[in-house]
Amino acid sequence: MTYRHSRGRVCRSLLRLSALTLACGMLGGTAWAQTALPADQDAIEWHQPAQPMGNAITALALRTGLQIGVDADAVRGKQAPALEGRLTARQALLALLEGSGLEAVRGSSGSYTIRPATPAPVRANPTTGEEAAGGSLPTVTVAAGRDTVTEGTGSFTTDSPIRTAAGLPLTLRETPQSVTVITRQRMDDQGISQVSDVLRRTPGISFVQNGNSGSDSNSVYSRGFMVENFQIDGIPQAGTASGSWLQQTGDLAPYDRVEVVRGATGLLNGVGTPAATINLVRKRPTAEFQANASISAGSWNYYRGEVDIGGPINESGTVRGRIVAAVQDNESWIDRYKEQKQIFYGIVEADLTPATRLTAGVNIQQHDSDSSARSGLPLFFSDGSLANFDRSANAAASWAHSYQDQSQYFLAVDHRFDNGWTAHAAFNRSERAYDDVIGYAARGYVNRTTGAGLSLWPTRWNSEPVQNAADFHATGPFELFGRRHDLVLGYNISRTVDRPPSYTNWYIPGYDSSIPNFYLWNGDYPAEPFNPQTGTNETATNQSGAYATVRLRPTDALSVILGARVSDWSERKRSIPFSGKATFSSRSENGVVTPYAGVVYDLTDHWSVYTSYTDIFKPQTSKDLSGNTLDPLEGKAYEAGVKGSFYEDQLNVSAAVFQTDQDNLAVALPGQFAPDGSAAYRAARGTRSRGYELEAAGELMRDWQIGAGFSRSVARDADGVRLNTQVPGQLFRLFTTYRIASIGNGLTVGGGVNWQSETYSSNLGPSGKARFTQPSYGTLDLMARYQINKQLSMSVSLNNVFDKTYYTSTTSSFYGAPRNVQVTLRGTF
Template sequence: MLHRLPGHGLARKPIVRALQAALLAMPVGVAVLPAVAMAQGTAASARQYAIEAGPLDKTLTRFGREAGILIAVDPTLTQGLQSTGLQGSYTVEAGLSALLAGHRLEAVHGASGGYRLRRTETASGVAAADDAGAGSGEGGVMLAPVTVSAAGLRDGVTDGTGSYTSDYSSTATRLGLSPRETPQSISIITSQQMQDQGLTQLADVVKQTPGLTISQSGNLGSDSSPIYSRGFAVENYQIDGVPQLNSNYNSLFQSADMAIYDHVEVVRGATGLMNGLGSPAATINLVRKKPTPGFQASASVEGGSWDYRRAEADVSTPFNKSGTVRGRFVAAYQENNSYIERLHERREIFYGVVEADLTPRTLATVGFSWQSFDLTGHARSGLPLFFADGGTTSWARSKSAGADWAYSYRANQTFFGSLEHRFTNGWKIKGTLSHDRNTFDEVLGYAGGGYPNRATGAGVNLWASRWMGKPEQTSLDLYATGPFQLFGRTHELVVGTTLARTVFDAPTFGAWSFDGWNSSVPNIYTWDGRTPAAPYNPQQGNYDFFEQTVSAYATARLRPTDSLSVLLGTRITSWKNDTTQSYLDGSASENSNRAERGKITPYVGIVYDISKNFSAYASYTSIFKPQSNRDVSGAFLDPLVGNGYEAGTKASFFDGALNASAAVYLVKQDNLAVAIPGMLAPDGSQAYYGASGAKTKGFEVEMSGQLATNWQASAGFSRNVSSDRDGKPLNTTVPEDTFKLFTTYRIAAIGNGLTVGGGLRWQSRIYAENQGPQRVRFTQGSYTIVDLMARYPITRKVAVTLNLYNLFDKTYYTSTGSAFYGAPRSFRLGVTASY
């Protein structure tokens, strides 16, 4: 008999039942009222400004950026207003007064150091116009203030901006740079885009991110759906910029729910400067939601195809009158069946974070999050692609390979805290401590073996096993950043250190074949997932895992001229990994002890501003990954080293509201393990040597942000060609070409403002050699998936959203290893409300 972990399965703890009841009973009617991020900024001294005339919100944006302050701009106050600009020397207060003169608006200095706009007088005509045009923002819901800030003070919050882009990212270098200032390809999936497309899971986000693909061979609750970028599997994940260390099972991060995150930053290519070790594919950085200065609350309920139902609640509030202590709390519950028979999914999410301004320049943050992901009827792959006679199968998309008794359970519990202080000279120091407790328990049972007889359905067998563990990671990240003077010019520097440690002691079980157990499925055509029953699979031993990294890094952004930036960085990493496999039957234990000390990861980038809107850049960076292969002497091979070379051009328009880029790149892997024919290592394993190996070359074009008033879009084309050391194609199961597009437009003239949107995802063919009983090539041709959405505000606070996925009901395989199909046409209908 299989036993699940406490809290797993149908049994519910009282707190879980209470949370579920509260979410499902919450009053309907709420659209998200986005957050406002306020930060400190003061300026008593005057400085020179040359801000051209234009829309008032744009000139305020420009002024805030140059003055180094935060201004919360409410579009309902500035809509349609023009500014004559600002020319000359002004203090912050004088500059704001000049910009707002004649508009019956004033800027109020808040307790947190930022500014917000308010009316200086009330006029019935104005108020009536505001109500009539409340319109305004995305979804017809009146927009909350939008954060405007200066580089170095910004935190990249996208909630409330209504934008498909951001002008801030620190994932690549830790420096707070805009996408245009970053000499690597970067994509930011914002809060607005996630809302518009209904991207509730990380896998959904990845599918919409330029340059990323998922080779999905089975349900997401396993290790059979790797994410790829530039021809290599993505292994680097961060949360709020802090690397997540777990070389043994990093697919845990792929099932993350997006309810607690503000946005996702993806840096493609090698990212060793901020990670130390991993693959040269990409880094995915999940950025958590933050408390807002004022009270806001939102909730939503959603239903859809295959009994999909989801409820979310998001509350942010100050705890005192001054707003110096504030918190945010998010809860979500989701339950659904699937287009695949027997597959059932349940998610539970809770998140809480509290910020406190200990002083006007010191910010303390503490938080907690919990996520669980529970699948029953789970399969690690689809059914066989071929019949025993060599012909290709053609299953219904609903036909499952999962046994009735197979399941996958994952949970993550995180405690985190940070302390940040800003000095009067522009420097900032920040330390973050986090502790993660992960749980995974997966019982495998899937009909992926053998080839069925076309006439009788016999010939298919189950693969069965179990793996489980409770890895815990503790990490400390400490850094300081700020300006410095050299040769009469101002430059930027960041120095930091990261310590991370992961441990777990996991039971081990048998795999694939078991004494006295017949794995055969009598007739795959009529199989209901119940027979054969689960094999008797008791614990066979223990697997002890320990991994630790200690690293220090530094990055300098030198400004030789106003137009030229040179980024120089390095990271020094020491890594240690100890594992022990022990057996309950008394067999000798197997030990592995590996370490790398003082590995240096360089970073070089150049950015040249060609004009006000365009810049050119080039960069070189690397990353390394320890290997378990041995040479003829028995020593482990040197780490696999990924080197990335990239050059391109970037553009920014409308004060950063629209960003675009084009890049060419080359990624090379050195010390690739190559088997030495006929040679064995002293332990009897295959001997290898390290050689200059795989490489990927290609180009990417991307655009995201506001094309015009009420028009947002995100689009990207990527081409990458991978080959091994002999020039033969590599990773042909990953498409060489992908194109992704999604756009929305708000039609203000229809009722309270109707937002409509749509998009498509296209990818080129994928194929695999030596498939089936006749060892042939199997190919999934190129295909296009089309999605649509619409959102209509019933009132200023209540909106209805409809999403249609795979509009033309395209049938396609998501990988070339088994008959696992993409989802058919489906819909989701939701109601949101806000206060």
């Protein structure tokens, strides 16, 4: 197999950006804004049918007592959707007006006027403090269609439903699991542009970094276990095709938010660990023209540019588009390490009918890194003492590199029926191309005096895996025993094909990989080895499943959520060496049933208690020391907790306790490898993880946002021995901002703390008996943003303020980033 790295695809796409920008700049369109309304009353149960808009508004006013003035000409001929579920007056009014081209304007007396939406002089921006006409709160721009969005809200949480946990559209309080939403506002405030950086700052999530970006040795953990379930717009992403790429080198420019559901989510994913599911939700086209651009510069020659343009494509606004592009070039505190990134994202939405929408788009990301390593240098000298290398030391050879391309093409159709039901069909194709030429100093230990004793570990991995995935589901209300309930029926299917070549690798005949004196080494020698291809491997993985979830409402305060999934999974492998006999293997699991149950009880209008249960099932690819694949992971997960929502769901708080029981858990064997060179694992039986989590996110008071969480979890085997000790058992995450409106056009200041407890690994060093411990530590980040005028702002982020030195790995000398600064200039039009 000959691999050719397609380095020019993104570049060619970006060259078209200027033409696309000009085209979008010529678009007009009517504003599609809705004024954010204050809290009117507590939530009530709605079963209002679809009907003419005038009738619907009259019915709402009679039931809630709101004074609403309506222009008869403005609502004539418009149809309002059905209202279902528990909604406040504000939420109900917004739901009626969604997509109608109307807006609600609040007067000083508390009454509202319904009128045609008019172009706003300035797009709603929570950082500017711009007041809505006739009201006292900033305007919220809502994306066209029927989607949850967080950009433009200025919030660190969402009051809109999400589907990641059970397939039903449930608010955070209605979901019987721990859920965190990292909103667009929070990502922008923290200067976060990479998926890995979001994961480092998410409550209950630990990012264990053993090597540079793109390395397969980096892992994400939650509740003591590795996170392997990644989704984009709710469609599961296979590890070789997309999942591992997302956590390593994925860029956030195309995404509106990141949803993290902690615990098992086998109902929608089919297979997976009980750690968490991470769902990245794409940005949607906007119904009115908008554009923003930013340039950033920072420590270690960091430079980044980004542009985001969207709006209607035709005069009526029934076709809308959006393009996002970004380029990034940076060095690092690690000697010789460099990165380049290019991102292009385009999406188009078309209203085929007032109730049917077609969506299509593409997302292309390219990430190149030079002098990259899978780990840091050894932790110990040859005499067994701690090596304590400098933070800037690089274990990689100068010729080592990692080139990764990811292209995704997606298509979706949504239809809303008059009875309140919706249908969704989506297709996603992921094409990943990667080429990792690896050479890093991982063999042996440095002699403290002479610098000898260390050698490179050379190898090469490259492939072009492809995943085709589809998801179909229908959601809506039904009546039973005189009450309204909710149901979702769905089916998803995926096929992933990977054909990587095999190479000599690891111990290449005749190649001298030794480094005579590490103290004089600059990465230039030994030279890149001749590593010929020796054959081809092929893996085809098929997964499908049908699922159903129902939310029964025996009373207004009680929700019972029941669901099940029936899954089929198969994997076929073929190894074809250039010399010798080909080998074949296959595994399959059919008719695996994954049940799910949850109960939510509303104690008051603001507090609820919940409990949930689900099964765990996951075929594994990890191998033991003999090269045998471990048996499927099986287990059960339990969770219980309390949730609260305040200020019209602008502040969400939660507390949860959980327990997870598993068999055949893959536990890494540090420094040991399977015959093919991959990391070796052992299967642990009778494992149990227990812990608790606390979280708060949203608006504490006007202009004050917070996102905070504390988690504790410990996993042990049947003998009580702690597992995955390289993962912290306790995590504390905090980030908060406050806008001081009285300073100029508005000054926002903020800060964050990331703290974790002690981690360690055993059976290390020349003796194979040493233990390395990273003590507990915390880092402080600060930020400030000044609104220069309505269109222009400048922000500064200072990370690791006290320049804390710490290891991000307990198996090699890989350090976290030293103190660094980033400055961003952003324009919004």
